[in-house]
Amino acid sequence: MTIVRSSFFRRQPWCRGRFPRLYSTKVPDNAPRAADNEQWLETLRHTTPAKQGRQRPGHGNGQTDLFEVPLGNVTSINYLQRYNKHKHSQGNFVDVRIVKCRSGVGGSGAVSFFRDAGRSIGPPDGGDGGAGGSIYVQAVAGLGSLAKMKTTYIGDDGEAGAARQLDGVNGKDILIQVPVGTVVKWCLPPQKVRELVEKELWKDQGATLRSILASKTVTLNSPSGSNGKTIQLYRQEMAESWLFKDKSKEYHDTKDWFKILHKKMEAYDHSLKQSEIFHDRFPLSGLDLEQPMSKPVCLLKGGKGGLGNMHFLTNVIRNPRFSKPGRNGLEQYFLFELKSIADLGLIGLPNAGKSTILNKISNAKPKIGHWQFTTLNPTIGTVSSGFGQDVFTVADIPGIIEGASLDKGMGLEFLRHIERSKGWVFVLNLANEDPLNELLLLIDEVGGLEKVKTKNVLIVCNKADIDFENSKSLAKYLQVEQFSKGQEWDCLPISALKEENIEVLKQKLLQCARQTHDDK
Ligand SMILES: Nc1nc2c(ncn2[C@@H]2O[C@H](COP(=O)(O)OP(=O)(O)OP(=O)(O)O)[C@@H](O)[C@H]2O)c(=O)[nH]1
Structure with missing residues (x-):
């Protein structure tokens, strides 16, 4: 076991700069003095713990509100469908994942007493437990898929403290690296969602997955004052608030000095819970990681390590045979959705020639075929309209058909890849009977004219x-x-x-990618 020096004294303003010598054979001259501990415990007395355990703390005043959200907001229809439909699509491209994350439990504080040749039992010197590992996420450039993500991420537990005031090592943190453009949302466990959906289907045979996700609601906790924009997460309550050695809990419960100490430590536990509650929150709308991040953000914080028995030496308690256990970690599910970032998105019916266009204007090599749905995944190409000219990106997504918004064909699940795009390029096939009608159909399927008008639009009549x-x-x-x-x-x-009008197309695409609404 690797051990490190106790950091307790570092945390105490009146003891800064004094540390035990590692592996000293003498009683450390800066061993926690009873007076220091008394002083610390006295400060706790002035913090009044609210009713322990029963409290549901919130934004700042310890309260939470219940709020209802549609089931669809805390799961992914794309994820659920993909397990039924085209789970194994083209290549290694995966753009929706639901993963289980668990942060580590804090290590227990140690119960130990200093010993050397001269004395069989000395002052308590049990160190603190290490903190549990936290789960972090970071968007990094150069990744293009969520395929390499694991299904479960578990932070290591903190190690227990040891004799000689040595703290246990902190559990190893987990860093999840994802492509830029990933949105991370808190979600329900997929198993639970499937059970709820099956129950609803059993009640109403005519219901569809989409209709159930829209109509069925789930109740969540939110810190008061956050207007349901933040979800409050909860750690499992600790089974025991003390760890006893040699003498049992029952023995200690009969002692007045322990009862007094326990009362004071309730305030300490309360402050730990408050700080957990402050950290254990997640925005309902999720984290939109649309820029490469220099620092990761914490998804789940690991549990704090427990205090060793050295902190409980007082003028009354000379042999504390107890310590505090580490705090629990958190276990939650998160939905990772990749929303590619391209300046322009190509929208068209299957076979309109979108992939051929991307192939001719950029370095991308999407699949081209005379059958429908050759494109099963989004492809992004970088276009340069000439030496020294501006460079922009174009995304080709699978073809959209009538009823796509009702999950026909490939549905609209790939639309999220062009949601952030500044411009939408509608690609029509002049060889088809009625291209204008097709344009109207496409506009309808992607959300109507009002939505389309929020983008720069270019209409390309191919073939x-x-x-x-x-x-x-x-x-x-x-x-x-x-x-x-x-x-x-x-x-x-x-x-x-035949590459006709391609250079003009590139110029128009550049305009479409760069135009702001004020330019129009
Ligand atoms: N005659 C003619 N054929 C074209 C033109 N552009 C593309 N095609 C053909 O149309 C067929 C479909 O082209 P794709 O580029 O795969 O079409 P897509 O829109 O990407 O199709 P999906 O992947 O189904 O969405 C292929 O056989 C192409 O060779 C064109 O300008 N003229």
């Missing part, structure tokens, strides 16, 4: 090489162009296959 001259495609193009003009959107005919 203009087919029948364009003999006016069949031209007529279709003119219809689309007229509609686009009405919305003040640019419209452009191209042939991705």
